[in-house]
Amino acid sequence: MSLFDEPKNNISKINLFVDKKIKTEFYNDNFQNYKRYNIRKAQLVIADIPYNLGINAYASNPVWYVDGDNKNGESAKAGKAFFNTDFNFNIAEYMHFCSKLLIKEPKETGKAPAMIVFCAFHQMQMIIDYGKKHGFKNSYPIFFIKDYSAQVLKANMKIVGATEHAVVLYREKLPKFNNNGEMVFNWFKWQRDSKNIPKIHPTQKPVNVIANLIRIFTDEGDVVIDPCAGSASTLRACAELNRHSYGFEVSKEIYQKAKKEMLLGV
Numbered sequence: 001m002s003l004f005d006e007p008k009n010n011i012s013k014i015n016l017f018v019d020k021k022i023k024t025e026f027y028n029d030n031f032q033n034y035k036r037y038n039i040r041k042a043q044l045v046i047a048d049i050p051y052n053l054g055i056n057a058y059a060s061n062p063v064w065y066v067d068g069d070n071k072n073g074e075s076a077k078a079g080k081a082f083f084n085t086d087f088n089f090n091i092a093e094y095m096h097f098c099s100k101l102l103i104k105e106p107k108e109t110g111k112a113p114a115m116i117v118f119c120a121f122h123q124m125q126m127i128i129d130y131g132k133k134h135g136f137k138n139s140y141p142i143f144f145i146k147d148y149s150a151q152v153l154k155a156n157m158k159i160v161g162a163t164e165h166a167v168v169l170y171r172e173k174l175p176k177f178n179n180n181g182e183m184v185f186n187w188f189k190w191q192r193d194s195k196n197i198p199k200i201h202p203t204q205k206p207v208n209v210i211a212n213l214i215r216i217f218t219d220e221g222d223v224v225i226d227p228c229a230g231s232a233s234t235l236r237a238c239a240e241l242n243r244h245s246y247g248f249e250v251s252k253e254i255y256q257k258a259k260k261e262m263l264l265g266v
């Protein structure tokens, strides 16, 4: 089996059958308004925070040009943002939210909560530093390897490698790690979703990738929160794996599409 062969547990092949006792709550709101909702504390907060790319969102992508060819001139995506919230994300508010909404440190070992933040490579240190200020003294990086990459067309464009990055943060005790006693690596395959998972968001994370992390860091019945839920792929993975989930998305357009397509039947 090669590294990128689909594993047997590819989640997007499972028909969506959700236990009605499992809560899946998705709010079209800023996560900072969380007090408006009755949210249970989480075992895991997982999010892909805005990269603050602003108007250079497509700078590593051929769609910057008409038909992907720079001879044709720039397309409507040149100089545009992925979404209008990709400018001024407040990381301190985000860490505050996580420190309030993660369960307290348990007495037992092997049950502590964790936070996973997907981010750009250059954001990793900033996240680690902000995490420390909010009580998350410990962290380690995780890497995801892809078998494809966006093309790099011009010297003035960003170079995008075939990896994605995230930081795992925790307070004192090691997080819950479920891997049947086997070692948990800090790298994962970037397992793409099959076609029956809708494509909703320009920076959508595959349900498969999120599901692998949820299996490791939580048990069935645990609570997971995604404060920047976008396509709601985290909520979808949680529903399929019998974890309660809460998600926030400020963009009305993305929220409505995600609710209708990604959470259909949830």
Ligand SMILES: C[S@@+](CC[C@H](N)C(=O)[O-])C[C@H]1O[C@@H](n2cnc3c(N)ncnc32)[C@H](O)[C@@H]1O
Pocket (backbone or CB within 6 Å): 029, 030, 031, 032, 047, 048, 049, 050, 051, 083, 085, 089, 201, 203, 204, 205, 206, 227, 228, 229, 230, 231, 232, 233, 234, 248, 249, 250, 251, 254
């Ligand atoms: C990088 S994307 C997340 C994509 C998501 N992981 C997915 O798989 O579709 C970040 C999302 O966070 C949303 N966002 C930005 N600031 C927010 C806030 N304060 N509260 C809630 N959502 C926010 C953006 O609109 C954007 O859709």
